[in-house]
Amino acid sequence: MTTEQDYLVNIQPIEKRLLALQQRHNKIKLLSLGGGTLFxxxxxxxxxxxxxxxxYLGLSQQLKQLHIPFSVDLVTQHSPSDYFVNLxxxxxxxxxxxIVAFVGAFFVISLLKRIRFFYLRLQKFSLKIVAWLIAFIVLWSGLSYVQYDLSNDDQAAYSTLTHxxxxxxxSEIFQYLQQSNTQPAVQDYLLAQTALLHKPVDKDVATAYVSKLIQAERTDPxxxxxxxxxxxxxIMQHQLYAKSITPIAQAVEPLVVKANRWVQVSQFILIGxxxxxxxxxxxxYLIALRLKGRLxxxxxHLDL
Structure with missing residues (x-):
C-alpha cells in the first residue's frame, strides 16, 4: 500500500468525525435558535x-368592542367578532x-452571501447589521400588508357603524336608533359604547349615556x-368612574378577582x-461557538 493510500485510509475516519461534528453543531445551533424564539x-x-x-373572560380595562344586544335588529346587519378572538x-x-422577520432576515443574509457581489460587500459586521435590518423591515412590512389586507373588509364595516x-x-348607529322603536335603555347602552369607542374617547357624551343607563337599571323593571x-x-363604569356602581356591574367583581389571580399565576410561569x-x-449558543471553533x-489541519 502506497503512502498516498495510507493517507486516504487514515483521513476517512477524520472526515466522518468531522461530518458528525458538523451535524452536532447544526443541531445545537437550531436548538439555541429555538430557545431564543421561545424566550x-x-x-x-x-x-x-x-x-x-x-x-378571555370578557373583560377589559377599556371598551374595545361594541356589544349589540339580541333585542336589536341591528345585530343581523353588523355582527362584530369577539374581542378575545381579535386579540x-x-x-x-x-x-x-x-419570528418570521427575525429568523427570515438571517436566512436572507445567508442567501445573499452565496452571491459573490454581496459576499464581498458583507464582510464588514456593520454592513451585515444594516442588511439584516433592511431584510427584517421588508419581511415585517410584507406580513403587515397581508394582515391588513385580510382584516380590512371586516374592520371597515364595523367602523362605519360607530364612526x-x-x-x-x-354616527350611523345613532341615525338607525332614531328611526327604530328601540327602548331608551338600549339606546343609552349602544350610544355609551359608541362614545367610548370614539377616538379620542368622547367622555362627556359617554358619561351622560352611562348615567342614564345607571338610572334605567334602577328604575326599569x-x-x-x-x-x-x-x-x-x-367596563363602561370602570372606565368612567373607576368603580362598580350598579348591582349588575358589582356582580362581575368575582370574575375580576379570578382574572387577577390568573394574571399573577401566568406572569410567574411566563417569567420562569x-x-x-x-x-x-x-x-x-456558547456550545455551538465552541464546536464551530473545533470545526x-x-x-x-486537514488542509495542511
Whole structure:
C-alpha cells in the first residue's frame, strides 16, 4: 500500500468525525435558535398576558368592542367578532411577524452571501447589521400588508357603524336608533359604547349615556330582559368612574378577582419560561461557538 493510500485510509475516519461534528453543531445551533424564539414568544406574551386573560373572560380595562344586544335588529346587519378572538389574532400575527422577520432576515443574509457581489460587500459586521435590518423591515412590512389586507373588509364595516367626527348624532348607529322603536335603555347602552369607542374617547357624551343607563337599571323593571352584557356594563363604569356602581356591574367583581389571580399565576410561569429558555439558549449558543471553533481548527489541519 502506497503512502498516498495510507493517507486516504487514515483521513476517512477524520472526515466522518468531522461530518458528525458538523451535524452536532447544526443541531445545537437550531436548538439555541429555538430557545431564543421561545424566550421572545414568552416575553411578548408576558407584555400582553393581562389583556389576553381579561379578554378571555370578557373583560377589559377599556371598551374595545361594541356589544349589540339580541333585542336589536341591528345585530343581523353588523355582527362584530369577539374581542378575545381579535386579540388572539392580533397577538398571533405579532408573534408570527416577529419570528418570521427575525429568523427570515438571517436566512436572507445567508442567501445573499452565496452571491459573490454581496459576499464581498458583507464582510464588514456593520454592513451585515444594516442588511439584516433592511431584510427584517421588508419581511415585517410584507406580513403587515397581508394582515391588513385580510382584516380590512371586516374592520371597515364595523367602523362605519360607530364612526363620527364631532357629534355622535353623525354616527350611523345613532341615525338607525332614531328611526327604530328601540327602548331608551338600549339606546343609552349602544350610544355609551359608541362614545367610548370614539377616538379620542368622547367622555362627556359617554358619561351622560352611562348615567342614564345607571338610572334605567334602577328604575326599569325590564332592564334584565334587554340582553345587556354584564361585563360590558362593568367596563363602561370602570372606565368612567373607576368603580362598580350598579348591582349588575358589582356582580362581575368575582370574575375580576379570578382574572387577577390568573394574571399573577401566568406572569410567574411566563417569567420562569422566559428566564429558563434564555439561559438554555445562551448555553447552547456558547456550545455551538465552541464546536464551530473545533470545526475550523480541524478543517485547517486537514488542509495542511
Amino acid at each position: 421572545l414568544v414568552a416575553l411578548i406574551t408576558l407584555f400582553f398576558q393581562h389583556e389576553i386573560i381579561y379578554s 388572539l389574532s392580533w397577538l398571533g400575527w405579532l408573534i408570527l411577524k416577529f 363620527y367626527d364631532q357629534n355622535i348624532q353623525q 325590564y332592564f334584565l330582559e334587554y340582553g345587556f352584557k354584564p361585563e360590558q356594563i362593568w 419560561v422566559a428566564g429558563l429558555s434564555l439561559i438554555v439558549s445562551l448555553i447552547l 475550523i481548527r480541524v478543517t485547517q
